[in-house]
Amino acid sequence: MSHVRVMLDYFHPWPNSAGLYVARERGWYREAGLDVELAVQDPGRGDTLEYLARGEVDLGLFPPNRLLARRAAHAQPLLAVAAVNHRALEAVQTARSTGITRPRDLAGRRLAYNPTPRGRAMVRHLVATDGGDPDAVITVDSGYRELTVDDIAAGEADATFGNYWSWDALRGDLPEEHRLTWPVDEIGAPRYHSYLLGTSEAFADTEPGLIRAFLSATARGYAAAAAEQDRAQALLERVIPYFSRP
Known part of the structure; x- marks a missing residue:
């Protein structure tokens, strides 16, 4: 079983990461041989991309503009492997x-x-x-x-x-x-992905099979979250019990 540390995209879990929690709860990561840890960032130590650059997490969610800025300004060896959102939020x-x-x-x-x-x-x-x-x-x-x-x-x-x-x-x-x-x-903005899933170039080079397995299980998780929203909501209430129901 390979331990994989994944950093979420905000200060706390929110519905954008529902597919990750569903995939873990349904056992699909474990079926793929992955022990997935979902972590949130400490803003005092930087965003998800900074954690990836330091090698403290294996995969993470982040906005595309931050990735482009880091690669352009600092040549940080980070990359995206999948889109989480297919339009702007x-x-x-x-x-x-x-x-x-x-x-x-x-x-x-x-x-x-x-x-x-x-x-x-x-x-x-x-x-x-x-x-x-x-x-x-x-x-x-x-x-x-x-x-x-x-x-x-x-x-x-x-x-x-x-x-x-x-x-x-x-x-x-x-x-x-x-x-x-x-x-x-x-209202006039071009379409873009609000969040991407990515990793470091080093991790992508050394663990391509692990990343493919993670993406496959994660895609199942997001599809299940969309198809069974009540079940996904009940799961999310265990990790973000701060918000009232509609």
């Missing part, structure tokens, strides 16, 4: 009460997001593509906070960028009919 969200009805309406309004170079570029592109003035968008630096539509309704901002339409954009008490959520690939 990021969205622009607002409340209908703000009067914002399309991306160009963000000009002159307060948009809460983490204003990284990538974030700023994305916001500017989305607003400009819809015919708005990107220079007129008022940035509210929310850092790593996951603002919900309730924060918008409370007046903290007029809209948010970066919420995932499949995760934090679903949270909050404001009724669905009072929300507007626009996935970025539906």
